[in-house]
Amino acid sequence: MLSYIYMDNKDEQIHIANILQGDSSAYRFLVEKNKKIIYSMALRILNSPQDAEDAAQESFIRAYNQLHTFKQQAKFSTWLCTITYRICVSRLKKPFYESRGMDDDALENYQDSADTPYKEMSDKEREVFIKKAIHKLPPIDALLITLYYYNDNSVGELAQITGLTASNIKIKLFRARKILEQNLKFLM
Amino acid sequence: MKDDQLKKFIQSIHLDEPAASFTDDTMKIIAAQEELELHPSLLPFIEPEVLSEPGDAFSGKVMASIQPAKNKTAAPIITRKFILILSCAAFLALLFAVILSPSNSNEARDSTYLLHVNTSLQEPTLELIKMAGTVLPYFIPFSILLLVDYFFRTRREQLHFEE
Numbered sequence: 001m002l003s004y005i006y007m008d009n010k011d012e013q014i015h016i017a018n019i020l021q022g023d024s025s026a027y028r029f030l031v032e033k034n035k036k037i038i039y040s041m042a043l044r045i046l047n048s049p050q051d052a053e054d055a056a057q058e059s060f061i062r063a064y065n066q067l068h069t070f071k072q073q074a075k076f077s078t079w080l081c082t083i084t085y086r087i088c089v090s091r092l093k094k095p096f097y098e099s100r101g102m103d104d105d106a107l108e109n110y111q112d113s114a115d116t117p118y119k120e121m122s123d124k125e126r127e128v129f130i131k132k133a134i135h136k137l138p139p140i141d142a143l144l145i146t147l148y149y150y151n152d153n154s155v156g157e158l159a160q161i162t163g164l165t166a167s168n169i170k171i172k173l174f175r176a177r178k179i180l181e182q183n184l185k186f187l188m
Numbered sequence: 189m190k191d192d193q194l195k196k197f198i199q200s201i202h203l204d205e206p207a208a209s210f211t212d213d214t215m216k217i218i219a220a221q222e223e224l225e226l227h228p229s230l231l232p233f234i235e236p237e238v239l240s241e242p243g244d245a246f247s248g249k250v251m252a253s254i255q256p257a258k259n260k261t262a263a264p265i266i267t268r269k270f271i272l273i274l275s276c277a278a279f280l281a282l283l284f285a286v287i288l289s290p291s292n293s294n295e296a297r298d299s300t301y302l303l304h305v306n307t308s309l310q311e312p313t314l315e316l317i318k319m320a321g322t323v324l325p326y327f328i329p330f331s332i333l334l335l336v337d338y339f340f341r342t343r344r345e346q347l348h349f350e351e
Contacts, residue, residue, distance in 0.1 A: 024215075024222045031211045036203040043204050053206045060214045061221075127201040134198070149198045177194060184197055 012076050019067055031060055034077050037151050038084050044143040045088040055091055059084040074160070077151055081161045133183045141176035148173060264338040271338060274331055281320075 011029070018026035038059055042052035063070075063080050070079055134142050140162070147153045147161065155173070159166045207213075266274075 024218050027218060028211060028215050031214050035210055036205055039206040039210070040203045049204075052204075053210065056206055057210070057214050057217070061217055064218055065221075130197055130201045145198065146203075149195050150203060177191065180194060180198075184194070 009075070013072060016067065016070070016072070016076065019064070024064075027060075027064055030076065030080075034080055035060075037077065037147075038080060040146055040150070041081060041084050041143060042088050044139055044146060045085070046091060047139070051091065052088075055088050056084065059087050062087065074157070078153060078157045078160060081147060081151065081153070085161050130184065133180055136183065137176050137179060141172050141179075144169060144172055145176050145180070264341040266334045266338050271335065274335070278331075 012033075015026045015029045019030075035056065039052055039056045042055040042059070043049065046052050046055060059080060063083050066083075070076065134145060137145065144158055144162070147158055148155075153161070155166050155169050158164070158169045162169070164172075
């Protein structure tokens with residue numbers, strides 16, 4: 001696992017070096033590698049597929065333009081997530097922390113799914129159920145959970161991305177985990 | 189539920205994906221940007237599909253707005269109208285001076301009309317002449333400077349057009 005991450009980062013560094021030397025096509029590798037996490041992150045914050053895609057695209061372009069300022073002490077994805085977070089939050093009409101999680105209709109669907117026995121659920125249905133459980137969280141908690149479990153970001157990196165304090169992030173992660181455990185208990 | 193189990197559950201679902209053309213669209217914008225060497229602040233205005241082109245006169249207009257300082261000729265401080273007013277004022281002052289000069293007043297002693305004018309205007313005109321005596325030493329060189337400026341700059345403008 002460690003060697004995989006090492007190789008991955010090395011590949012990333014090689015591509016970044018190539019881009020900085022003028023080979024813009026090398027950026028395709030970085031877009032392909034990070035597009036899912038960046039899009040998911042934008043979707044968590046903006047709650048609209050179209051807006052999320054626009055914001056994700058803007059994030060990649062801004063990152064490309066500022067690549068010369070990227071210090072390779074941090075992971076490229078962490079740096080990119082920081083840019084995305086700022087772009088998405090600036091696009092919100094109201095403060096991110098005030099935005100609500102799932103709407104009432106979605107909650108109804110969520111309750112319907114919960115009535116279905118776990119063994120009768122297909123993989124797809126299970127996936128939808130877990131996704132909805134995450135969506136049910138407050139948006140900032142859902143975002144932190146996504147980055148923590150998918151992007152393997154540490155608490156320090158999450159603090160860098162969101163601008164929250166490490167202790168605040170720990171509290172939010174703890175709270176989100178408790179809620180998820182509660183809602184996904186029957187999957188065990 | 190252990191944290192590892194939760195992690196396993198969460199990682200078992202697929203992340204949301206953008207449209208299939210996402211990477212291509214992004215790379216298209218970057219390639220266009222590289223080609224045109226655009227400033228990053230202009231990027232939000234670029235359409236991913238087509239780059240709009242300005243009209244044929246665009247470059248000319250931009251260059252005209254950049255370079256006017258080079259060919260610009262400064263306008264004279266005073267206008268032609270002001271010169272006319274100045275000339276009239278000078279003519280009237282001269283006429284007044286001629287009428288009220290001591291040599292003329294000797295010749296005019298025989299004329300009753302001029303005598304009448306001379307006596308009726310004597311007090312105010314003496315005051316005016318006193319005032320003019322203090323103002324004229326500044327007014328005359330200043331007027332000359334304005335006139336020189338006018339003729340010099342008008343001449344430069346004519347030369348510029350001839351070029």
